[in-house]
Amino acid sequence: MLSTQHEVFLEVARRLSFTKAGQSLFLSQSAVSKQVKALEEYYQVGLFERLGNTVALTPAGQLLYRKLLQAQQLQAELRAEMAALSPRFTPDIHMVIGASTTVSLYVLPAVLSGYLAEHPHTQLTLKNRNSENILKALLDHEIDLGVIEGIHRVSNVTYTPLLTDDVVAVCSARNPLRHQQLALTDLYRVPLALREAGSGTLAVLEQALQAQRIRLADLRVQVRLGGTEALKNFVRVDDQVLAFLPRQAVARALAAGELAEVTVRDLPLKRHFEFIQRRGTENLAPFREFMQFALRYYSERE
Template sequence: MLSTQHLVFLEVARRLSFTKAGQSLFLSQSAVSKQVKALEEYYQTGLFERLGNAVALTPAGQLLYRKLLQAQQLQTELREEMAALNPRFAPEVQMVIGASTTVSLYVLPPVLSAYLAERPRTQLTLKNRNSENILKALLDHEIDLGVIEGIHRVSNVTYTPLLTDDVVAVCSARNPLRHRHLTLTDLYQVPLALREAGSGTLAVLEQALLAQRIRLADLRVPVRLGGTEALKNFVRVDDQVLAFLPRQAVARALAAGELAEVPVEGLALKRHFEFIQRRGTENLAPFREFMQFARRHYSAAE
């Protein structure tokens, strides 16, 4: 088992911030500093360089960080192999999952609830960021498993399909566009409200438009908002803009008449949600079992 001091060091090393590490661990900044100082005294060397408000790992800190990541991986594998040898050994499983905004809000909650009901000795943490930052968090060992959509693939990550969803064009119920069927050419004249850079939804839209030889840079985009809910709420109260949002995110608002779907001829947008894992962790039981459970959940719902 890694010591508390080593776990605190890992969080500071991941975030390169004593303050952010403290927030993540629910510790004061002084408590985080105290744990790191104790490690530096033990190893008789500095682990971080303090550069004003920023910190950086020293060579010794980089070495310790690499070794502790390996130790975490070995610890997970050891627990799994011990449990296979002795059914009475059932340690609490801790899993940190990162998911893009839409997945966190609309896709994973029912899965997490059902999964925890069957596995009470599991502790799950869900972190919500856009797809680009979830991929970064996975590669930085900040999360164990991610769920993203609409992002370029990288070689040191494995991808497993979860489900497919539509992205639809919507507007306020007061917007004159609610009565129209748009063409691709119309998009040059309609003001658009879009997600921020790094969003999976935005990436899917951009790719689909490029396939039709339309660049986002050539369209009218007066506003960009971070997060699905922020964009949905903006469109709900604005009677001019058109937005592209996941169908799962706007289904209730469409049914309630708060938003209206606006067909765009020749533009079909599909998002493919996928699990992402660091290569080498595919066969670890907790991750494999959760992925299988989530896939079964949505297969049964179809």
């Protein structure tokens, strides 16, 4: 088992911030500093270089960080293998999952609830960021498992399909566009409200437009908003803009008449949600069991 001091060091090394590490671990900054100082005294070497309000890992800190990441994975593998050999061995499992905004709000809550009911010894943490930042968090060992959409693939990550959803064009119920069917050329004149760079929804839209030889930079993008809910709420109150949002995110607003769906001919938009894992962690039991549970949950609802 990794010591508390090593766990604290890992969090500071991930975030390169004593303050952010303390917030994540629910410790005061002084408590975090005390744990790191104890490690530095033990190893008789500095682990962080203090640069004003920021910190950086020293060569010794970089070495310790790499080795502790390996130890963390070995620890997870050991727990899984011991549990397979001894049914009475039921250690508490802490799993950190990262998911894009839409997945966190509309796809995972029911899955998390059902999984915890069947696995009472598991503690789950869900981190909500856009798809690009979830991939980065996985590669930085900040999360154990991610669910993302619509971004480029990297070689040291394993991808497992979860489900498919539509992205639809929507506008306010008061917007004159609500009665129209748009051609692709109409998009050059319609004011748009879109998600921020790094969003999986935006990536899907960009790819579909590129397939039709339309550059997003040539369209009338009036505002970019971070987060699905922020964009949805903006469209509700603005009578001019058109937005592209996941169907799961706007289903209730469409049914309630708060938003209206607008058809854009020849622009099919499909998002593919996928689990992402660091290569080498595919067979760890907690991750595999959670993924299998989520896949069963959605396959039974198709």
